[in-house]
Amino acid sequence: MAKEIRNLDNADCLITGGLGFIGSNLARRLVELGARVTLVDSLIPEYGGNLFNIAGIEDRVRVNIADVRDEYSMDYLVQGRDFLFNLAGQTSHLDSMRDPYTDLEINCRAQLSILEACRKQNPRVKIVYASTRQIYGKPDYLPVDERHLLHPADVNGINKMAGEWYHILYNNVYHIRAVSLRLTNTYGARMRVKDARQTFLGDWVRRLVDGAPIEIWGDGTQVRDFNHVDDVVDALLLTATTDDANGLVLNLGSDETINLRDLAALCVEVNAGGNYKIIPYPADRKPIDIGDYYADYRKIRGKLGWQPRVNLREGLKRTLEYYRQYKEHYW
Helix, strand or coil: CCCCCCCCCCCEEEEECCCCHHHHHHHHHHHHCCCEEEEEECCCHHHCCCHHHHCCCHHHEEEEECCCCCHHHHHHHCCCCCEEEECCCCCCHHHHHHCHHHHHHHHHHHHHHHHHHHHHHCCCCEEEEEEEHHHHCCCCCCCECCCCCCCCCCHHHHHHHHHHHHHHHHHHHHCCCEEEEEECEEECCCCCCCCCCCCHHHHHHHHHHHCCCEEEECCCCCEEEEEEHHHHHHHHHHHHCCHHHCCCEEECCCCCEEEHHHHHHHHHHHHCCCCEEEECCCCCCHHHCCCCCCECCHHHHHHHCCCCCCCHHHHHHHHHHHHHHHHHHCC
8 A cells, every 4th residue: 555645735846857757747746736846947958848748837836947057056946945856867878878978967967966955055855866777777687676786788877877876875974865766667748759869658659649650679579667657756756755765766667567569569559540660770779778677666665555556558548648639749
């Protein structure tokens, strides 16, 4: 049984990456729960921030267009907050290989400056950091639990790993309460779909809505797990409001695992139309592919009672409906 998300009425919440996919969905839930919400986003075109993501709640949140790399902005923005949901990041694995220094600045150095701002300006804040399955690299065994060795397969994974451990270090040494969630493939409304920078499933959704074939790279036998964004928001709120989670690293995951060929078939079925084709791996993608991956999420289930509630079929149905309705804001 999941723990109750404790009362967030009037809680002061800051979300970095707040106009992005997960951040904007979290903002909507926080507004419903009565929190005061400030969103920080750089709105750099490649990174997924989109003002339409807060359509309907614009007058109930504050938006600050700033870059997490700007130490002066962060020094000011962390002051007085009860919760900091640290979701800002460069998510593209390919971009991290093409431009490793920018990935280092955003996913590593900026994380350290956010934590320093908290240490100096607001040491009582509670921080939830969005980490990634990518830091495990190619799995040695399945399902992957939190004890699995970390051997990232790309620059993005290395920098996200460092960002995560800065948070745990500041929890352990400076007692700034922090927890890290290692997210798996997250999907749903408001994700970036104009390309595969954020998730390949976003690219698939765009193709389905446009009547173009889905492209599966490799042989289609790669196994993955997926979480609908509503379930990820639940996990963010539970870890934020539970001090039992402080200092922990927790996997998210799903009981549903599926290979990419079957996932494409399911997408076509839910969409009531479409097709897919299997193509060779692009040369720049093959070296950083991690093969099969699915997580063991028993630790967060045991600690907080979290488990996913939205099954893949239902989640894909909701996602496709959203983009059919609002495609002009995302294409």
